[in-house]
Every structure is written in structure tokens, then in C-alpha cells.
Amino acid sequence: MYGTRQMPLVRHALIPELPGRRTSGPLPWLTTIALVFVAxxxxFVVPGSGLAWDETVYVSQVGGNAPPAFFSAPRARGISYLVAPVASLTASTTALRIHLALMSAAALVVALWIWRKVLPTPVLVGAGALFTGLWPTLYYGPAAMPNLWCALGALTATGWVVRTLCGAAGRAGAAGAGAAVALVALMRPADGFWLALPLALAAVLVPGRRLPGLCAALVGGLVAGCVPWxxxxxAHYGGLVARLHRAGEIxxxxxxxLAVDDHLRALAGRTLCRPCxxxxxxxATAVWxxxxxxxxxxxISAARRSGRGAVALLxxxxxxxTAVPYLFLVEYAAPRFLLPAYALLAVPVAEYIAYLFVRARRTRRPAGVAALALxxxxxxxxxxSVLTHVVRTSHATSAEFAAVAGxxxxxxxxxxxxxxxxxxxPIAYxxxxxSRQTSGHDASITPGALRELARRVPAAVLVTGGDAPPPITGGSRVVPLRDYRTYLLPGAATGGASTVPPN
Incomplete structure (x- = not known):
């Protein structure tokens, strides 16, 4: 179907006939999508960009422009490992962005390539184009954030599981699926769990294809990815239960x-909607x-007609x-949270669009083809349009932070x-x-310790709007600075050999 020839691969209760024969290779098409993605x-995203708040936390752990920022309980260090080769050598944001853009494009090709034995080229290419055409995908492609990498890992893991269940993966299937789940868990442990859960269930519940070894590989990958966290x-949070509890509080x-409506509103260009x-x-931005x-x-229905119903269903x-925790368990929204869901849902959506195009062509209805294209x-x-708005807003915010820092x-x-x-x-970065906070989620120092630290190194406290300054600023010199009131703590020097103690 959809311009590809099929041959029987595996038949059983839930996974019927699937395409196992290569057609005109998808690699040139996937490479083209990746090149457009990078371009x-x-x-549009990289020029003039600065690091956002969360990015400064991740990058500062391995180099960049400042000492490591406080690493709160929910965060995982996977993205810090990914940026380390560049961040440890240069503080250039542009160099970091280019590195991540190229890496994400290459990872996209690899993730889609894994599906080539279970999807025809039009569907495979369509899924890649649909996913990369979303503004969150484009915006976070060069970003030092973990969510796109969770999406690519989810696409990779699911592809390996489908191929293994179809008998089209060989010995590499379980290892590949486990490694992909480990990558996701390394980036965001909770995402790794919600990814591994349905895949492991499929590995042990599919009639006629129960594969406990595949299930073990998925569970092993989840455990391995969570080891650093x-x-x-x-080492730092008083145990696993204590960290989980603190992460939930934050x-x-x-x-x-129920955050479904929050996600709808955030699609207009809110990178974080909290409170929403x-x-x-x-x-109009949420119609799709x-x-x-x-x-x-x-x-799913169209895929069943072509013998790929179970692939689309899984x-x-x-x-x-992967979307469940962000739609139903977390009280705020960010479009990046659902990137793993978008990557996987692109598969059945591409099946349906390909089916509609083929049907319109076979019935000789050019108006139908034109309508779909439009x-x-x-x-x-x-x-x-949303991407340009988000880029413009984020560039203005990072420029403001840089100006205050200067x-x-x-x-x-x-x-x-x-x-x-x-x-x-971000301003400290x-x-x-x-950066040291005396209260809130990133609290890492007491007011007294901060006051003492100010006697050895220059220290500033920033206050915005009509907020009252903290008691620690008593006796400080106040300097109006853009949207901030800056309190220079007594004893701040302009240089010296003193260092700031680690968190």
C-alpha cells in the first residue's frame, strides 16, 4: 500500500502481515528532512539566541560561563552529559546550538531509520515531516533541554520493540530498545518509566509473541538510565524516597x-504556562x-487495511x-513536555494522511489532493508563525538577562x-x-551564610516590581537596574582571590 510492495513477515494474533522488503530506500528522503530541520x-532559531533559565542550569554543570547552578530534585543530568563536549571547551552559545542542531538531526534520521522494515517509505517520511514541522520540535532542536531527546529516544525504543515483535530485528532488537529507554531515563527518569511501561506490557502480553527477554531489556534499560539520578x-537528597517527595513538591x-486545557492555551507560544x-x-494554534x-x-484504521494495524496501535x-503524567498528573503545562507523544503519534497520523492521498488519487479526485495539500x-x-513569536520572545528575554548581567x-x-x-x-550565568537562593525551590544557602559570603566576594540581590526586599538586604546600596532593584550587599569587593563555595 501507499506505493510500497509488501511480503509476509510474521503472522500472529495481533501483528499480521507487515512489509519486510525494502522499497526505494527512505534514507535520501530522511536525510532531506533532517537537512531542512537543521536549516x-x-x-530562524539559533541566530541571536541566548540560553534560557533551565538551559543555564544544565550547561553550568559542565562548563559554560559560570559555576554550577543549584540542581533541584526533579532534574536529571542527561542533557548536561550531551552538551559537555562543547560546553567544557567554550562558553559560546552559538557553538552549543550548532552542536545540538546537528546532533538532533542525526538522531532523528537514526530513530526513523529503525522503522524502515515495518513502515513503507511514504509513511516513514510523512511521520518525520509531521514531527519536525511542529514549532516545539524546531524550537527545542538546538536547545540544551532534555525533552526532544526523550522524544527521539521514545521513537527509537518503540521502533525496536515493534521490529522485535515482528521478528524483524534479530538480536539487536532487545539491546536497541533497552538502550533507547536508558537514554530517555537518563534525560528524564519519569519519562523513561511511562515509555517503558506499555512497551514492556506489549512484550509479555502479545499472544503468540511473548518475549520476556525483550521485557527484561526494557526494564534493565530503565534501571540503568535511572542509576545516576x-x-x-x-548522596545529596537523603535517599530515593526523599528525592521523589521533594521533586513532587517542586x-x-x-x-x-487535569491540564489538557493548559496545554491547549500553551500552544499559542508559551514555553511554560505556570500557573496557566x-x-x-x-x-487557531490548537486546531491540529x-x-x-x-x-x-x-x-490505526487505515493501517489495519494494510496489515500494520498493530504497529500503529502500539x-x-x-x-x-508518555503524555499521561503531563495531561493528568502535573498542574501546569509546557509544549515541550508532550514531544515524545507527538513523535509517536506522528506514525498513525502519517498512515492516515498517506491513505487519504492514495484514496484521492485512485478515485481521481484532484480536489481532494489539493485540499489535503492546502x-x-x-x-x-x-x-x-508561532515559532517566530516564541523565538522573538525568548531572544528578548535572554537579551534582557544579558544586559542586567553586563x-x-x-x-x-x-x-x-x-x-x-x-x-x-540566568542572570548569574x-x-x-x-547563583544562591535563600528560599524557594532552589534554596541552597542561609541568609546568614550569604551575608558572610558577601564579605569575601561581590554579591547582589535582585528584586522585581513591588516585591519587598528580603531582610538580608538591610544596609545595602540600592541601584535601579532596568526592571530590577539591585541591592549590593555590604562588604562586596571588586576583585580578589576569594572563591564562591560550591552548593
């Missing part, structure tokens, strides 16, 4: 929280999102599983130094200072 990032829990408490008490600014379940259902079920062009236009440097707050208060984490 859009380099042309677990070890750090015992995320607002994990429990029943805004109006629905642009409903509302249609996604219907398109996926249509894709991709859909796994995608839904709908896809309109969708991409909306995605690009002003602090000009006032004598230069490395070694410390910054506390509002937006201290740009200033080359350590």
Missing part, C-alpha cells in the same frame, strides 16, 4: 490535575492538537502513555561573585557568577 533551526538521591504535587491562568489567546486523537484513530498507545500548508504556516559586571559584581533573588539563575 530552519540555523536560520538514584545515586545522586542518596512540581506542585503529583496527583490528579491566561486566556486562550489564539485558538484537537484533531490529533481523531487523526491517530483514522491512522505507537499510539505508547505515545498516549491543509498541510496551512498547518505548517501556523507552526512557523550592568552588574560594570558595577563591580564580577567573577568570583554571587547573585541572589529574582531571575538570579550571564554575569559569570554563582
Amino acid at each position: 530552519v533551526q540555523l536560520a 538514584t545515586a545522586e538521591a542518596y 512540581q506542585g504535587g503529583l496527583g490528579w490535575n 491562568d491566561i486566556g486562550w489567546e489564539s485558538p 492538537w484537537v484533531m490529533l486523537p481523531l487523526l491517530a484513530a483514522g491512522g 505507537a499510539t498507545a505508547t505515545g498516549f502513555s 491543509a498541510l500548508v496551512a498547518h505548517l504556516g501556523v507552526q512557523f 550592568a552588574l559586571n560594570s558595577m563591580g559584581v564580577r567573577a568570583p561573585c554571587v547573585v541572589s533573588g529574582a531571575d538570579a539563575v 550571564y554575569a559569570g557568577c554563582a
Whole structure:
């Protein structure tokens, strides 16, 4: 179907006839998608970009421009390992962005290539184009954030599981699936769990194809990926249970929280919607999102006609599983959270679109083909419009942080130094200072210890709007600085050999 020849590969209760014969190779098409993916990032996302708040935390752990920022309980160090080869050598944001853009494009090709024995080329290429055409995918391609890598890992793991269940993977299937789950767990342990859960169940519940070895590989990959996070829990957080509890507190408490409407509103260009008490600014940006379940259902139905129903069903079920915590358990929204779901749901959606195109052509309905093409062009236009808005907003924010940091440097707050208060984490990074908070999620120092530290190195406390300054600022010199009131703590020097103690 869809211009590809099929041959029987494996037949059993849930996975019927699948394509096992190579057609015109998908690699040139996948390479083209990857090149366009990189080109859009380099042309529209990378130029003039600075590191966002979370990025400064991850990058500072392995180099960059400042001492390591406080690493709160929910975070995992996978993305820090990924950026380390560049961040340890240079503080250049552009170099880091190019590195990540190229890496993400190469990983995309690998992840899709794994599916080549169970999907025809049009569906495979369509899935890649649909996923890379989303504004969150393009925006986070060159970002030092873990979510896109979780998406690519989820796509890879599911591809290996499908191939293994179909008998089209050989010995590499279980190892590949386990390694991909380990990558996701290394980036975000919770995402690794919600990915491994449906895949492991499929490995032991599919009639006629129960593969306990595959299930063991998936569980082993999850455990292996969580080892660094677990070890750090015992080293710095008082144990695994204590870290899980603290991570839940920072995320607002994990429990029943219907965040579907929050995600709808965030699609208009909010990289983080917390609290998400805004109006629905642009409903048109969420039309594709509302249609996604219907398109996926249509894709499953279309795939069944071609003998790939179980493939589309497993991709859909796994995608839904990765979305569950963010739609129903976390009380805020960020479009990046659902990238793993989008990557997997692109498979059944591509099945449905390919089916509609073939049907329109076979019935000689050029109007139908034109309508589908126009709908896809309109969708991409909306995605690009939101992307430009997000890029413009993020560039302005990072430029503001950099300007405040430059002003602090000009006032004598230069490395070694410390910054506390509002937006201290990114501003400290740009200033080359350590960030230390006396309260909140990133609390890492007591007020007395910060006051003592200020006697040895330059220290500044930032306050915004009408917020009252903390008691520690008593007797400090106040300097208005853009949207901040900057309190230079008494005893701040302009240089010296003193260093800021680690967190």
C-alpha cells in the first residue's frame, strides 16, 4: 500500500502481515528532512539566541560561563552529559546550538531509520515531516533541554520493540530498545518509566509473541538510565524516597490535575504556562492538537487495511502513555513536555494522511489532493508563525538577562561573585557568577551564610516590581537596574582571590 510492495513477515494474533522488503530506500528522503530541520533551526532559531533559565542550569554543570547552578530534585543530568563536549571547551552559545542542531538531526534520521522494515517509505517520511514541522520540535532542536531527546529516544525504543515483535530485528532488537529507554531515563527518569511501561506490557502480553527477554531489556534499560539520578538521591537528597517527595513538591504535587486545557492555551507560544491562568489567546494554534486523537484513530484504521494495524496501535498507545503524567498528573503545562507523544503519534497520523492521498488519487479526485495539500500548508504556516513569536520572545528575554548581567559586571559584581533573588539563575550565568537562593525551590544557602559570603566576594540581590526586599538586604546600596532593584550587599569587593563555595 501507499506505493510500497509488501511480503509476509510474521503472522500472529495481533501483528499480521507487515512489509519486510525494502522499497526505494527512505534514507535520501530522511536525510532531506533532517537537512531542512537543521536549516530552519540555523536560520530562524539559533541566530541571536541566548540560553534560557533551565538551559543555564544544565550547561553550568559542565562548563559554560559560570559555576554550577543549584540542581533541584526533579532534574536529571542527561542533557548536561550531551552538551559537555562543547560546553567544557567554550562558553559560546552559538557553538552549543550548532552542536545540538546537528546532533538532533542525526538522531532523528537514526530513530526513523529503525522503522524502515515495518513502515513503507511514504509513511516513514510523512511521520518525520509531521514531527519536525511542529514549532516545539524546531524550537527545542538546538536547545540544551532534555525533552526532544526523550522524544527521539521514545521513537527509537518503540521502533525496536515493534521490529522485535515482528521478528524483524534479530538480536539487536532487545539491546536497541533497552538502550533507547536508558537514554530517555537518563534525560528524564519519569519519562523513561511511562515509555517503558506499555512497551514492556506489549512484550509479555502479545499472544503468540511473548518475549520476556525483550521485557527484561526494557526494564534493565530503565534501571540503568535511572542509576545516576538514584545515586545522586542518596548522596545529596537523603535517599530515593526523599528525592521523589521533594521533586513532587517542586512540581506542585503529583496527583490528579487535569491540564489538557493548559496545554491547549500553551500552544499559542508559551514555553511554560505556570500557573496557566491566561486566556486562550489564539485558538487557531490548537486546531491540529484537537484533531490529533481523531487523526491517530483514522491512522490505526487505515493501517489495519494494510496489515500494520498493530504497529500503529502500539505507537499510539505508547505515545498516549508518555503524555499521561503531563495531561493528568502535573498542574501546569509546557509544549515541550508532550514531544515524545507527538513523535509517536506522528506514525498513525502519517498512515492516515498517506491513505487519504492514495484514496484521492485512485478515485481521481484532484480536489481532494489539493485540499489535503492546502491543509498541510496551512498547518505548517501556523507552526512557523508561532515559532517566530516564541523565538522573538525568548531572544528578548535572554537579551534582557544579558544586559542586567553586563550592568552588574560594570558595577563591580564580577567573577568570583554571587547573585541572589529574582531571575538570579540566568542572570548569574550571564554575569559569570554563582547563583544562591535563600528560599524557594532552589534554596541552597542561609541568609546568614550569604551575608558572610558577601564579605569575601561581590554579591547582589535582585528584586522585581513591588516585591519587598528580603531582610538580608538591610544596609545595602540600592541601584535601579532596568526592571530590577539591585541591592549590593555590604562588604562586596571588586576583585580578589576569594572563591564562591560550591552548593
